[in-house]
Amino acid sequence: MSTPSRFKKDKEIIAEYESQVKEIRAQLVEQQKCLEQQTEMRVQLLQDLQDFFRKKAEIETEYSRNLEKLAERFMAKTRSTKDHQQYKKDQNLLSPVNCWYLLLNQVRRESKDHATLSDIYLNNVIMRFMQISEDSTRMFKKSKEIAFQLHEDLMKVLNELYTVMKTYHMYHAESISAESKLKEAEKQEEKQIGRSGDPVFHIRLEERHQRRSSVKKIEKMKEKRQAKYSENKLKSIKARNEYLLTLEATNASVFKYYIHDLSDLIDCCDLGYHASLNRALRTYLSAEYNLETSRHEGLDIIENAVDNLEPRSDKQRFMEMYPAAFCPPMKFEFQSHMGDEVCQVSAQQPVQAELMLRYQQLQSRLATLKIENEEVKKTTEATLQTIQDMVTIEDYDVSECFQHSRSTESVKSTVSETYLSKPSIAKRRANQQETEQFYFMKLREYLEGSNLITKLQAKHDLLQRTLGEGHRAEYMTTRPPNVPPKPQKHRKSRPRSQYNAKLFNGDLETFVKDSGQIIPLIVESCIRFINLYGLQHQGIFRVSGSQVEVNDIKNSFERGENPLADDQSNHDINSVAGVLKLYFRGLENPLFPKERFNDLISCINSALREMLPVQMKKLQRHPLCIKTVD
Known part of the structure; x- marks a missing residue:
C-alpha cells in the first residue's frame, strides 16, 4: 500500500x-x-x-x-x-x-x-x-x-x-x-x-x-x-x-x-x-x-x-x-492497521x-x-x-382529627x-x-x-x-483472515464467544450442531425458571418486563453464562419470559414451519371442539353450578 x-x-x-x-x-x-x-x-x-x-x-x-x-x-x-x-x-x-x-x-x-x-x-x-x-x-x-x-x-x-x-x-x-x-x-x-x-583471473x-x-x-x-x-x-x-x-x-x-x-x-x-x-x-x-x-x-x-x-x-x-439517550452504543471494534489481521492479545515468547x-x-x-x-x-x-x-x-392517617366530642375545642387544637x-x-x-x-x-x-x-x-x-x-x-x-478456528471436541465447555453460530437471531440447527447442546441452554434455563416461579404469575408472556434486565440476561447467555442457574428468584419473571420470547422470535427458521402453520391451527381447533362437551358436562356437575340452578 x-x-x-x-x-x-x-x-x-x-x-x-x-x-x-x-x-x-x-x-x-x-x-x-x-x-x-x-x-x-x-x-x-x-x-x-x-x-x-x-x-x-x-x-x-x-x-x-x-x-x-x-x-x-x-x-x-x-x-x-x-x-x-x-x-x-x-x-x-x-x-x-x-x-x-x-x-x-x-x-x-x-x-x-x-x-x-x-x-x-x-x-x-x-x-x-x-x-x-x-x-x-x-x-x-x-x-x-x-x-x-x-x-x-x-x-x-x-x-x-x-x-x-x-x-x-x-x-x-x-x-x-x-x-x-x-x-x-x-x-x-x-x-x-x-x-x-564472476571470474577473478582478469580482476586486479x-x-x-x-x-x-x-x-x-x-x-x-x-x-x-x-x-x-x-x-x-x-x-x-x-x-x-x-x-x-x-x-x-x-x-x-x-x-x-x-x-x-x-x-x-x-x-x-x-x-x-x-x-x-x-x-x-x-x-x-x-x-x-x-x-x-x-x-x-x-x-x-x-x-x-x-x-x-x-x-x-x-x-x-x-x-x-x-x-435515543439511554440506549447503549455499539461496542468499539478493533481497528486493524495496514492489513494487520491479528485481533487478539499476542502471547508469543x-x-x-x-x-x-x-x-x-x-x-x-x-x-x-x-x-x-x-x-x-x-x-x-x-x-x-x-x-x-x-x-x-x-x-x-388523620382519622383522629375527625373524632368528635361534646367539647368546644378549636380546630387548631384538634x-x-x-x-x-x-x-x-x-x-x-x-x-x-x-x-x-x-x-x-x-x-x-x-x-x-x-x-x-x-x-x-x-x-x-x-x-x-x-x-x-x-x-x-x-x-x-x-492463520489467514476471516478463517474461524477449528472447533474443539468438548464443545459444551467452550465459551459462547467461540461458537460459529449465533445464539440470538440465528439458525437453531446450526447452533445445536456447533455447541453440542441438544436443547439450547437459554431455552432450558428460562423454562426451568418460569416453571419454578411463574406458573401462578398473572400476565405471564403478556406483560412486558424491564428492558434493562432483558438486555442483561440476553448478554449473559450470549457470553456463555447462565444467569438463571441459582435457585433464588432474583429476576423479574416478566423479564425472563421476555428473553425467551425474544429468542424464539429472532430464529431464522421458526420452530413451527410456516408451511405447516395452518395444519397446526386446524389440529388445535379440532382438539378444542372434542374437549369442550366433556368440560361442559363436568362444569354442570360442579356444586357451585348446581347450587346456582337450585
Whole structure:
C-alpha cells in the first residue's frame, strides 16, 4: 500500500473513532437534559398540587363558615322556645324535635370537619408537597455532581483508548518501514554476492579488496537493519497488546455506564420522591375518607394511582420515553492497521512473561479491590435502607382529627398533633439530610471502585483467555483472515464467544450442531425458571418486563453464562419470559414451519371442539353450578 493511501486509511479510522466518541458525548449531554427536564416537571407538578390544595382549602373554609352560619341561624330561633329549655335540661324530646336538633348538630359537626380538612390541607398536605419539591431539587443536584464525575471518567477512558490506538499505529508503521529497509539491504547483499561470483583471473588485486570491503559494509548494514526491525517489531507487538487491552477495558466501562450506572443515577434522582408523594397523597386520602365515607368509590381510583407509585416502573417508562439517550452504543471494534489481521492479545515468547506478570498483578489487585468495594456496597445498601425507612413512615392517617366530642375545642387544637406540628420534625429532617449526604458519599465511592474493578476485570479476563490458549497463540497469529478456528471436541465447555453460530437471531440447527447442546441452554434455563416461579404469575408472556434486565440476561447467555442457574428468584419473571420470547422470535427458521402453520391451527381447533362437551358436562356437575340452578 502506498504512503498516501496509508495516510488516508489512518485518517478514516481516526475520523470514525472521533465520530463515535462525539455521539457518546452528545448522549451524555442529552441524558443530563432529560434528568433536568424530569426534575423541572416534578417541581411544576408539585407546584400545581400546592395551588390546587390551597384553593381547595379556601373552598372548604368558606363551606365550613356557611354551614356554621346556617346552624347558628336556626339554632338562635329555637333558644327561647320550651323545646330548647327541655333539650338543655334532659334532652327528652319528641322524635320530630329530636331529629331537628340532631340535624342542626350534624351541620355544626360537618362545619367543624370541613374546617379541620382545610387546616390539614394548608398545614400538612401543602407543606409536604413543598418539602418534596425541595428534596427533588436537592437530589437532582447531588446526582448531577456524580453524573459529571462519571462523564469525566468515561471521557478519560475514551481519550486513553485514542492515545494507545495512535501509539499502536505509529509503532506498526515504523515496523513496516524497518522491514522494507531490511529487505532492501538483503537485495543489495544478493546483488553484491552475484558480482563476487564472476571470474577473478582478469580482476586486479585492488578491485578484489574493494569488493570484499563492499560486501562487509553491506553485511554490517544488514545486521543493523535486522536489529532495528526486531526492535520495531517488538514495539509494535507491545503497542498492539496495550491497544487491545485498553479496547476491552473501554468497552466494559461504556457498557457498565449505560447498563448499570445510568440506572443508579436515575434511582438517585428518584430517591424518596415516590415514597414521599405516596405519603402526601395518602394524607389527603385519609382526610377525605374520614370526612365522607360515601365518597370511597371515587377516591378508590386515586388510591389505586397512589398504590402504583413505584420508582422501578417509573424509571423504566422514563428510559423508554427517551430511547435515543439511554440506549447503549455499539461496542468499539478493533481497528486493524495496514492489513494487520491479528485481533487478539499476542502471547508469543517475547512478551509472554510480561503478560503473565501483568495478569498476576491484576489478579492480586482485583482481589483486594473487590473486598474493599464489597464492604462499601454493604454500607451503601444499609444507608439506603435507612433512608427508605425514613421516607416510608406511615404518618398519613388523620382519622383522629375527625373524632368528635361534646367539647368546644378549636380546630387548631384538634390538629395539634399533626405531622408538621410535632417537635421532632426538624430533627427528623436534619437526620434525613445527614443520612442522604453520607449515602451519596458512599455511592460515589462505590461507583468509582466498581468502575475501576470493571476496567481491571476486563483486562484480567482477556489476559486469562489469552494465556489459557497459549498453545494456540502461534496458530491464531498466522492463520489467514476471516478463517474461524477449528472447533474443539468438548464443545459444551467452550465459551459462547467461540461458537460459529449465533445464539440470538440465528439458525437453531446450526447452533445445536456447533455447541453440542441438544436443547439450547437459554431455552432450558428460562423454562426451568418460569416453571419454578411463574406458573401462578398473572400476565405471564403478556406483560412486558424491564428492558434493562432483558438486555442483561440476553448478554449473559450470549457470553456463555447462565444467569438463571441459582435457585433464588432474583429476576423479574416478566423479564425472563421476555428473553425467551425474544429468542424464539429472532430464529431464522421458526420452530413451527410456516408451511405447516395452518395444519397446526386446524389440529388445535379440532382438539378444542372434542374437549369442550366433556368440560361442559363436568362444569354442570360442579356444586357451585348446581347450587346456582337450585
